[in-house]
Amino acid sequence: MIKAIKIYLFLTALCCATGLQLYAQTSLVIKEGELWYGGAVNEAHLMPFKDGYSLDMHGDTRGNQAVPLLVSTKGRFIWSEEPFKFAFEKNRLLISQTKSAVTIDSTGKNLKEAFSIASKRFFPSKNKLPDTLLFSKPQYNTWIELVYNQNQVDILNYARAIIDNGFPPGVLMIDDNWADYYGRFDFRADRFTDAKAMVDTLHQLGFKVMLWVSPFVSPDTEVFRELLAKKLLLLDNGGDAGLQWEKAEKPAIIPWWNGYSSVVDFTNPDAKKWFLGRLEHMVNTYHLDGFKFDAGDAEFYPPNGLAFKKVSPNEHSRLWGEIGLSFPLNEYRAMWKMGGEPLVQRLRDKKHNWEDLQKLIPHLVTAGLMGYQFTCPDMIGGGEYGSFIGKDKLDEQLVVRSAQCSALMPMMQFSAAPWRVLSKQNLAAVKKAVDVRARYTPYLMEQVKNSAASGQPIARSMEYEFPNQGFAEVQGQFMLGSKYLIAPVLTNGSTKTVYLPKGAWKDDLGKKIKGPVAITIEVALDRLPVFERINP
Incomplete structure (x- = not known):
């Protein structure tokens, strides 16, 4: 009996002006007691998948990490280099909307073996680590404390308060709205009187410093006009699917959580070179250590988008991930098919409630099962700012339990200042969770290094x-x-x-x-x- 079967699903284009394509579909009989996981990390609380679940991964990574991989408790896995749709109907797993070869492998005996075989074959670990400070000490993000009012005075006050309240320094992340507009890579002068001195002071306090960045560029700005003239932005085909890139002139304007912007086209090598050059400028000018790479979701590359090279929306997301390989101190929130790489992945923003706290474990372990072993849970107490609005007082028990949940995960990240939102007793409980992490850090670091070599989840x-x-x-x-x-x-x-x-x-x-x-x-x-x- 042949155990490993590779099925090539050839795509046939109809010879007509509409460009419609016919896609083959395969139906896999689910074995007795067989359960499946995979696809999108942000759906992990729904796994193992139940009858009726479906997801088309083309252009949809569910706002977090995703991989064209499904793995089962009976040792089987499904992989394709391109996104596909999958659905569970009664005792069958249906694979459709395929755009490249699909591998169905049944050589393993259990979930661990299915993952190990798939990872070694399709996304082997590179035996490289992100900056180890991300694992060895807690991280601190300025988002919940400052939101869009990122400024030099309050950032330094936050950093000093970390130490004054008995927390160890680690990586400090300066979040969104530090620049005059998106695409401009210099600190805004009205909020940062001397950003280089600020970063130097943070270094003296024992922190490494990361800065929030995105692939967006604000329209009608000097940088926007420069990039559009060089065609380094994603263009708009105006509804004409046959329009050639060379003839396109208008930029695609993308709606996102901060409004409407253009987006850098990383299929163009010159655009990648420009963006990396701006990041190096920030490192050299302000002494920064690394970057928090936000956005990059497949959904921000719509059907009307016209790129230098024709790729799927998912591939655009993966190319955004390649930027971080130049910086050992990195963090991503959206990703496609970059398992085994030394990139830190953060779980999608969680709300300040118990339901979302309960999603942390299934989401985190599923990220590891998808090849993203260097994954950080969301900010302690929640990082979805909207759930904090209108709350005069946070749920202190939730904050404490959230810190404990994160304490022995690969990383733990604070944002809401525990000393501000907690009673003296509950603050002591959170500090105890940090102490627990310190006690197990030697073992944790062993697992981090082993994972970089083997690809096994931490x-x-x-x-x-x-x-x-x-x-x-x-x-x-x-x-x-x-x-x-x-x-x-x-x-x-x-x-x-x-x-x-x-x-x-x-x-x-x-x-x-x-x-x-x-x-x-x-x-x-x-x-x-x-x-x-x-x-x-």
């Missing part, structure tokens, strides 16, 4: 580490490497049900427990339950 789902033992639906706990089971409280209460696999375990209080067993425990607000695997 944070792993229970099904990945303990295949076919009934953990496929468990979303409230995860494994840090193969040794530690992390079980944070994710609900508004103090009870937690923990599912321990077979073998001997020891919890963070020193109690030994024999698995397999499900235990319900009471968890104090300042405790993060950790279970050490002492008898694999």
Whole structure:
């Protein structure tokens, strides 16, 4: 019996003026007990996929990382170099809207083997690391504290308050609205009297400094006119799908969360050269250490967009990812098909509520399962600013549990200042979570280095580490490497049900427990339950 089957789905273009294409479809029978994961990281809380779920990945990465990969608990995987549509209907998995060859491989026996085979073949880890400070210390982002009022005085005050309140310095990220407009790469003079001195001071305080950037350029500006004249922007075909790039003149204007802008066309080597040159200018002029690369979602490259090279919207997103390879200190929020690369991926902005807190673990472990092992959870307490509007007081318990949830993930990132929003007691609980991270950092860094070499996730789902033992639906706990089971409280209460696999375990209080067993425990607000695997 042939176990590995490669099916080439050839696309046939109709010979007509409309340019319609016929796409082949394949139907895969789902095996008894087989469960599937993959596609878009931001959908991970819906995984394993249920009957009726469907997603067309062409131009849709769900605002986060995505990969043309599906993996199953029975060791099978599906891969294509281009986006495709998939749907679950009763006992079948339907693959359609394909635009390149589709590989269906069944040589593995479980989820871990399916991932390992796929990753080694299609997105092998490059054995390179992002800047290790991103892992070894907490990160701090100015977004929730300052939002669009990024300015020199408040950034320095935020940094000093981090240290004054007993938190260790690490990477500090200056967020959006530091420039006069999008596409201009210099600090705005009305808010930054001496940006170079500011960055130098942050360095003296022990921080490395990242700066928020995007691929957008504000229309009707000096930079916009310069780039349009050189045709370094995505152009608009005006509804004429047959229009040649050489004859196009109008820029595509893209709606996004900050209004309407043009976007740099990274299929053009000259555009990439220009953008990298501006980033180097920021590094050399202001002594910056790296960049937070926002946007780049496939949805920002619409059908009317006309690029120097014809590629899918998803490929535009991947090309945005290539920019970060020049900077070890990097972070992305949207990505396509860049697994195994030394790029940091952050989960999509989460709201300040318990429902979104419960999405962190399934989203994070699924990112690792898609080849994005260097993934950061969203900002502690939530990074979606809209959910903070109108709140005079935050849910302090939620902030504490959020910090604990992030504490032993590959990275942890603060934004809302804990010392501002928490009582003295709850602030102490958050600082204790940071101390827990410091205690496990040597092991964490071992896993980071091992992951760079092997491609294995740092944070792993229970099904990945303990295949076919009934953990496929468990979303409230995860494994840090193969040794530690992390079980944070994710609900508004103090009870937690923990599912321990077979073998001997020891919890963070020193109690030994024999698995397999499900235990319900009471968890104090300042405790993060950790279970050490002492008898694999």
